[in-house]
Amino acid sequence: MGEVVFKKSGSLIERRIEGEAILLDIKSGVYYDLKNVGVFIWEILSGGASARQIAAAVAENFDVDAETALADTLELLNDLETEGLIVRNAEG
Amino acid sequence: MLQLPRHALHKKLVGRANPMRIQLEITRRCNLDCVHCIQGGCSYVAGEMTAADYERLLPRMSAAGVFSVSLTGGEFLCHPEIMVILELLLRSDFWLALQTNGTLLDQDTVDFLARSREKIRAVAVSLYGATAKAHESVTRSPGSFEKTIRAIDMLSEAGFRVEVISLLMTMNQEEAPQIQELCRERGLFHQFNSIIAPRKDGETSSLECRLSEELLKKLPRPWETFTENFIPHEPDDFSPDKTLDAWCTMARTSGYIDSKGNLLPCSIMDLPAGNVKDRPFDELWHDSAVFNALRKLKIGEFECSRCGHFPTCRPCPGLAFLEHGNMFEAPKEICRIIELFLGDKEVKKA
Numbered sequence: 001m002g003e004v005v006f007k008k009s010g011s012l013i014e015r016r017i018e019g020e021a022i023l024l025d026i027k028s029g030v031y032y033d034l035k036n037v038g039v040f041i042w043e044i045l046s047g048g049a050s051a052r053q054i055a056a057a058v059a060e061n062f063d064v065d066a067e068t069a070l071a072d073t074l075e076l077l078n079d080l081e082t083e084g085l086i087v088r089n090a091e092g
Numbered sequence: 093m094l095q096l097p098r099h100a101l102h103k104k105l106v107g108r109a110n111p112m113r114i115q116l117e118i119t120r121r122c123n124l125d126c127v128h129c130i131q132g133g134c135s136y137v138a139g140e141m142t143a144a145d146y147e148r149l150l151p152r153m154s155a156a157g158v159f160s161v162s163l164t165g166g167e168f169l170c171h172p173e174i175m176v177i178l179e180l181l182l183r184s185d186f187w188l189a190l191q192t193n194g195t196l197l198d199q200d201t202v203d204f205l206a207r208s209r210e211k212i213r214a215v216a217v218s219l220y221g222a223t224a225k226a227h228e229s230v231t232r233s234p235g236s237f238e239k240t241i242r243a244i245d246m247l248s249e250a251g252f253r254v255e256v257i258s259l260l261m262t263m264n265q266e267e268a269p270q271i272q273e274l275c276r277e278r279g280l281f282h283q284f285n286s287i288i289a290p291r292k293d294g295e296t297s298s299l300e301c302r303l304s305e306e307l308l309k310k311l312p313r314p315w316e317t318f319t320e321n322f323i324p325h326e327p328d329d330f331s332p333d334k335t336l337d338a339w340c341t342m343a344r345t346s347g348y349i350d351s352k353g354n355l356l357p358c359s360i361m362d363l364p365a366g367n368v369k370d371r372p373f374d375e376l377w378h379d380s381a382v383f384n385a386l387r388k389l390k391i392g393e394f395e396c397s398r399c400g401h402f403p404t405c406r407p408c409p410g411l412a413f414l415e416h417g418n419m420f421e422a423p424k425e426i427c428r429i430i431e432l433f434l435g436d437k438e439v440k441k442a
Contacts, residue, residue: 011210013185015157017110022096024159026187026210031096033104083095 006077006086007048014042023085032085037062041076045086051077099325105157105345106337109387111377112345113160114153115359116146118177120351121170124193125232126220128259128298130360130414131166132291139352141369143176149349149368150184156374160213162189164359166351169196175204182208191216191257194243195236202243206250214253214281217244220261222270229263248278258284260311261301268311286311287425289414292362302425305432313433330403332392339391339406343383349373357386360410361419395422405430 013024021034021042034042037058044054054077055070062069080086096104105112120137122129141149153161161181169192171177181188182205190205194217205212217240221227224237231237247254256275260268268284275282288302303311329338337344342357343365349355354364355376365380377383391397396406399422407430411423 013159013187015154015159017105017157018108022101022157024187026213029213031101033096033101 003050003052004088005048005050006045006054006081006088008042008045009085009087012085025084027084030083032083037072038076041073045080048089102345103337106341109344109378109383110157111153111347112158113162113341114158114346115162115164115348116168117348117350117359118163118165118168118174119171120166122165122167122193123170123195123233124167124236126218126230127232127263128230128261128288128301130289130291132293132295137351140171141349141351141353143173143180145353145369146177146180149353149373150180150186152368152373154184154186156377159187160189161186162191164191167193167196169201175201178204182211186211188212189214189216191218192243193218193231193236193240194247195233195239197243197246199246202246202250206252209251212252214255215247216255216257217247219244219256219258219271219274220264221267222274223267226264226267230259230261244278244280248280253281254278255281255283258282259288260284260286260303261288262303262307263301265303265307265311284311286429287411289360289411289425292360292414305428308429308432325403330391330397330406332390332397334391335387336389336391336409339403340409342410343380343386347377355380357383358408358410360408360414362413394420399427401430401434405434 009025011025011027013026015022019035019039021039023032023034024030025032040061041054041058044057051070051073055066055073058064058073059066059069064072077086081088119140120131121135122131163181168174168190188211190212192215219227219240220230221237227237227240228234244254244256256271258268258271271284272282286303286308288298290296290299325338342361347355347357348359349368353367353369355366355368355373356362356364363382363386365383366376368376394409396402399405405426407423407426409419411426412421413419415423415425
């Protein structure tokens with residue numbers, strides 16, 4: 001069983017405005033915004049990544065230990081997935 | 093919390109004067125001859141934006157933060173390069189809205205649009221009657237009713253959100269219930285208004301089509317005289333010392349690019365920031381002295397702010413600009429209609 005890889009949904013319009021990522025889900029017409037670490041993670045999701053890969057990048061680039069990075073990453077991924085902003089697919 | 097409520101988004105973007113919605117007047121050409129047309133005779137205007145111009149413009153708009161683009165005219169489908177322009181728009185990452193009379197839409201074009209349906213928020217179609225006689229008394233174009241109805245049905249069949257927009261005037265006001273019924277039967281969103289504005293060139297013959305008070309009273313409350321639903325707001329947003337953020341979005345989060353490429357605050361305020369063929373969109377948007385002056389205007393500078401109906405009624409300053417040549421005055425035609433529905437205004441005392 002491969003690791004779950006998360007990717008951005010195809011129904012989004014996104015803009016960078018003064019360091020924030022503002023997303024428009026054109027299926028629902030709802031706007032979202034991401035700041036700081038959220039923007040960093042969103043960038044990584046452009047190419048698709050697993051929670052473990054994202055958390056490692058967060059731990060490397062921000063002043064946070066691996067355990068906290070993984071917990072925060074999972075929380076954000078859960079929010080993004082609940083809102084339909086990312087989709088998952090398994091890769092071997 | 094990830095979700096950004098509209099109010100919070102508006103505040104965030106308006107504070108930065110970040111363009112969010114841009115209307116593109118693709119062409120002034122039109123195949124109809126509507127009695128009320130604000131453009132004042134829709135024909136070719138020298139210096140019209142080409143597909144190549146749009147190819148340069150669209151990435152700059154995207155980079156500047158624009159999310160939504162509305163296509164208007166004239167009739168946008170009359171542009172000789174419209175299919176190339178549509179290709180460019182649909183390849184770009186914008187949320188689109190189309191405003192059309194529908195008469196030039198054929199099945200091939202609808203199928204073409206439907207391949208990117210997700211990117212097209214809505215298609216607004218102008219309909220002036222539920223019969224050919226009434227509709228064509230406005231369009232002055234025989235056969236236009238049948239073509240418009242056919243377009244509405246093709247668009248609905250293809251899964252688009254179709255918004256039927258009806259302007260009611262002396263010659264078609266009796267059709268209001270039948271238009272509503274036609275839309276109800278088809279499950280279409282419908283809205284009407286009764287505001288006849290003077291033509292942009294100052295010609296005023298169309299004002300004779302305005303409805304009398306007696307006829308207006310027979311109609312439901314028109315949507316366009318009430319802007320409270322357009323921009324989310326809080327009560328404090330309307331203090332005299334506040335800027336127009338919660339009242340009018342012109343030059344703040346919305347703008348208009350006419351068929352020649354002039355960047356304007358809105359569709360009827362002829363105060364160009366400059367031309368997007370001469371200077372990049374984002375530079376014009378942020379550096380324009382005209383736009384920056386508009387962004388500093390205070391609510392207290394406008395006559396409307398001293399009216400008892402404000403801010404329940406906060407009509408478009410552009411209409412006053414068009415009607416009186418002065419955006420600070422109350423647009424008298426709106427006052428006439430509003431007073432019918434809300435009663436005589438009481439001027440607030442200073």
